[in-house]
Amino acid sequence: MAYNTMHVPVICVASTHLFISFFLFIVVVFAAIETLKCEDVFSASRTASVSISAARDLRYLLYDVNPPEGFNLRRDVYIRMASLVKTLRKDGDDWVLVLPPWGRLYHWQSPDIHQIRIPWGEFFSLTSLQANVPVIEYEDFIAENGGLFIDQVLVLQNYAEGWTDGKWEEKADERPCIEKLLYTKDKQGNYRGWFWGYEETRARNVTCLSAQGHASIMAPVLQKNFTGNSVMLDRAETLLHDHYAGKDYWDTRRSMVFAKHLRLIGDDFRAKYLNSTDDRDHTLYNEDWTRMQAKPGSAKGGPYVGVHLRRKDFIWGHRDDVPTLKGAAKKIRSLMKKHKLQTVFVATDAEGEELRELKRLLPDMVRFEPSKEDLELLRDGGVAIIDQWICTHARFFIGTSVSTFSFRIHEEREILGFDPKTTYNRFCGDSEKQCEQPTHWKIVY
């Protein structure tokens, strides 16, 4: 087969020495720039709030998500919280969103790597987030707040009785906790909990709150009922999007620009192993997301099929919308033929025997597989982002049914201006009857 004559190495392990020095150089330079920029943005926002400080008190909104949820659903919950903060700021105090440190995620299991208390700045551009809504890292919150106390934790839950009369109604009420509380009272009467691995953090009070509705139904509750300086919403995924795929959704989504060093590593990989550059592929990216408005269909993408093949918990349940590896390989070959592409880039969480089988089935696939040293720097989250970034730039993309990892790639491609036909595609189960393809969500500017 023609694939066997490809010049692409079976496994692309970048030259460690070069990679490390390149990586460190960028990290240092950009970390410095980011810090400067962040301080600028931040002091500007502070100055603004000082001038009207009599009317607007500074208040902090913190949040966390159900522990088993992964990286990409958490990115979705961020959008809901950003929307709530915008609502809170419209009338009332000077609310700031505190970014929950990354860590202890079920999928981030690479051994011997520090994977907790990771600031958002390692994965996302803080200046870009700041241009949408005021945000700060948790450690800055500790410093500014002058201590380790969170005034009030509200553990969100559904209503024990479900929807009364089968009627949907938006509401929030203090209620007894339904599940066992993951916070325990200490000798001083304060609450200890996970708090992203910050063992010294304590909450003064923890209450359960049944809530059903959009994120902004919490605004009056936070403005009137809980007046502490810092309020944390735990299980924040309980709240729905204010307006899914509306303008505000997309503003926040567009502001979630990946950290520059991760984009550069992805770009470097594209150039080296996939013959893909922004100029040729019409995927020019504007560092300032507020000025980025690619014409739909303008992006061409690099000469490869991008694949996100989700395994692990997606196959353990024997779901019928997820293909076998054989089924996936067959589909990939047919897509390469159809689109006249000789290269395939595969992002997957497959491991062990599954990964070996995949390599047997697709010996010429290109993968981003960092060395152990690089993995220590990038961590599992950074590698996931680089995989997503490379899939984002493919001429044609196919993902896995209802995977939020694939959904985030769809959005990133939408931002770059790809024709939706090349983006909203998913694998079908080997014997899936009705294989509905993903929904196209058009950007609202």
Ligand SMILES: Nc1nc2c(ncn2[C@@H]2O[C@H](COP(=O)(O)OP(=O)(O)O)[C@@H](O)[C@H]2O)c(=O)[nH]1
């Ligand atoms: N590097 C990498 N990690 C992946 C890939 N697919 C899944 N993962 C990991 O598994 C997690 C999947 O969980 P999540 O983000 O919740 O997405 P979902 O479960 O597919 O909806 C990701 O966050 C990654 O840590 C992949 O293609 N590449």
Ligand SMILES: *[C@@H]1O[C@H](CO)[C@@H](O)[C@H](O)[C@H]1NC(C)=O
């Ligand atoms: C908030 O306060 C109002 C007025 O006191 C009360 O009616 C409402 O039930 C409270 N809501 C919550 C969620 O505590």
Ligand SMILES: *[C@@H]1O[C@H](CO)[C@@H](O)[C@H](O)[C@H]1NC(C)=O
């Ligand atoms: C904790 O919050 C609940 C609900 O608002 C309130 O009734 C209670 O008095 C608070 N406890 C303390 C110690 O402040």
Ligand SMILES: *[C@@H]1O[C@H](CO)[C@@H](O)[C@H](O)[C@H]1NC(C)=O
């Ligand atoms: C890379 O792509 C360009 C045009 O897109 C082509 O001319 C060139 O031959 C390709 N290089 C390799 C090594 O495939």
Ligand SMILES: [Mg+2]
């Ligand atoms: Mg998940």
